[in-house]
Amino acid sequence: MAARPTWQGHLKLSLVTCPVALYTATSSSDRVSFHLINPETNNRIRMVPTDPDAGPVERSDLVKGYEVAKDEYVLMDDADFEKVKLESTRTISIDRFVDAHEIDRIYWDSPFYVVPDKGPGAEAFAVIREAMRSADKIAIGCLVLRNRERQIALEVRDKGLVAWSLRPHDEVRDAGDFFDDIPSVKADKDMVDIAERIISQKAADFDPSKFVDRYDEALKELIKAKQKGGKKLVEAPEPEDTNVVDLMAALRASLKGSASGGRASSGPAAGKTAAKKSAAKKSAPRKKAA
Numbered sequence: 001m002a003a004r005p006t007w008q009g010h011l012k013l014s015l016v017t018c019p020v021a022l023y024t025a026t027s028s029s030d031r032v033s034f035h036l037i038n039p040e041t042n043n044r045i046r047m048v049p050t051d052p053d054a055g056p057v058e059r060s061d062l063v064k065g066y067e068v069a070k071d072e073y074v075l076m077d078d079a080d081f082e083k084v085k086l087e088s089t090r091t092i093s094i095d096r097f098v099d100a101h102e103i104d105r106i107y108w109d110s111p112f113y114v115v116p117d118k119g120p121g122a123e124a125f126a127v128i129r130e131a132m133r134s135a136d137k138i139a140i141g142c143l144v145l146r147n148r149e150r151q152i153a154l155e156v157r158d159k160g161l162v163a164w165s166l167r168p169h170d171e172v173r174d175a176g177d178f179f180d181d182i183p184s185v186k187a188d189k190d191m192v193d194i195a196e197r198i199i200s201q202k203a204a205d206f207d208p209s210k211f212v213d214r215y216d217e218a219l220k221e222l223i224k225a226k227q228k229g230g231k232k233l234v235e236a237p238e239p240e241d242t243n244v245v246d247l248m249a250a251l252r253a254s255l256k257g258s259a260s261g262g263r264a265s266s267g268p269a270a271g272k273t274a275a276k277k278s279a280a281k282k283s284a285p286r287k288k289a290a
Helices: 078-083 119-135 189-201 214-227 244-259 268-289
Strands: 007-013 016-024 064-069 072-076 091-093 096-098 108-116 138-144 149-157 160-166
Touching (some): 016 119, 119 160
Antiparallel strands (some): 016 108, 108 160, 138 149, 149 160
16 A cells, blocks of 8 residues: 555454554645745745744754743643543544434544554454444544544445544534524525426436536646746636526526526526526516506
8 A cells, every 4th residue: 555544553342452544535636736936036935934033943943832821832842742642542442333314414524544454453353344334333433633632433435444533513613603694585486396396307426526626627727828838818707696586587597408408508607698688578568667
């Protein structure tokens, strides 16, 4: 396995223990990333740690500080962090089992692949894995990762396990703080019916391979163009909001476009443009009478 483990330790279920390793399940290495460049010299900028009094300092000589008051810090070096050793520093102890639907999706965070770390532990790992598969349960435990103890959810996947770090309850904002001020509007039954038909026509299996980050792709194209000396920029118009007058017409136009396989329009903006034309024709007599 080419990747380096993010964490190594033991997985423990009651008296059954096996060595395991965690590997980050996702990668962002293909994303476009940038460096800061001085346009006067075309040199890449280096971020040098600097003391306002002593000037540049070596990063290896620095320690971490926790601010307890304005400009007052408790200093912590590597030896201090080594003193804080919980069981979860090197052991994932499974505390309980829950059904997957009991965990609100807003709490799911980052995924890690869990594999047996050494040959002799493979059997114990298989026993835990198959017991979880049979029970169809999610295991809940804790581990210390990147200087934080995190609650994790373990689920069976193929021959291994996937560990999801879970966001702490106090880090998840209360939805009511944002949703309570949404106006209570009674949706028109006919409009809802058309929207449901659009949803039915667009129903499909989830296929993540079909998703392409168009912004990232546009950046790559722009970089290629600039590399060749071109000045072509990639732009896209921002769609206009659908107002109340347009809403029914927009829904009908969307339904027609969905039924024809989406060929009726080139995108949301085109659908709304068609809807505006339709609405304008209908509203013209009313405006004249007024």
